Amino acid sequence: MKNQPCCCGSHKPFKACCGPFLSGELKPELPEQLMRSRFSAFCTKNVEYLLNSHHPQSQGQHDRQALKNTVQNTEWVALKIIKADNSQLDNGIGYVEFAAFYNSNGPGQLHENSRFIKEDGEWYYAEGILLEPLKFTRNEPCWCGSNKKYKKCHGRSS
Ligand SMILES: [Zn+2]
Ligand SMILES: [Zn+2]
Numbered sequence: 001m002k003n004q005p006c007c008c009g010s011h012k013p014f015k016a017c018c019g020p021f022l023s024g025e026l027k028p029e030l031p032e033q034l035m036r037s038r039f040s041a042f043c044t045k046n047v048e049y050l051l052n053s054h055h056p057q058s059q060g061q062h063d064r065q066a067l068k069n070t071v072q073n074t075e076w077v078a079l080k081i082i083k084a085d086n087s088q089l090d091n092g093i094g095y096v097e098f099a100a101f102y103n104s105n106g107p108g109q110l111h112e113n114s115r116f117i118k119e120d121g122e123w124y125y126a127e128g129i130l131l132e133p134l135k136f137t138r139n140e141p142c143w144c145g146s147n148k149k150y151k152k153c154h155g156r157s158s
Helices: 031-043 047-052 062-071
Strands: 077-085 095-101 106-117 122-130
Touching: 031 077, 031 122, 047 062, 062 077, 062 095, 077 106
Parallel strands: none
Antiparallel strands: 077 095, 095 106, 106 122
């Protein structure tokens, strides 16, 4: 795993990207890093990391078992960071808009604008606003990173 490309789609090796965050060796300095590492935590089924990087005030709402089930039943395929809004970092607030692609009884997409907050020097995921799924035109490169056109890849109508 360590030398393999990170599943967050950064094209960096896991050990030079999300790996040190997931192991607790390093703390994310930017909301986007936390966002990527949380996606990698979903890929590597690291439930503890997902719970611990959730803001303490909203952690309670998270049922550990429900999260485990989601993690077990979902295969996360690709992450596309659309926009990181770092304009309020000094106030301890950051936003990252992303689309995450998964398979769970068929392909699905989670398009969300997430809010992150910094507390005692550490970034936490606070909550996300669900957005309409992204639409791809037929000749665009496919979101999965295959370098194929969408119509020849995941957008192929069977
Ligand atoms: Zn990564
Ligand atoms: Zn594809």
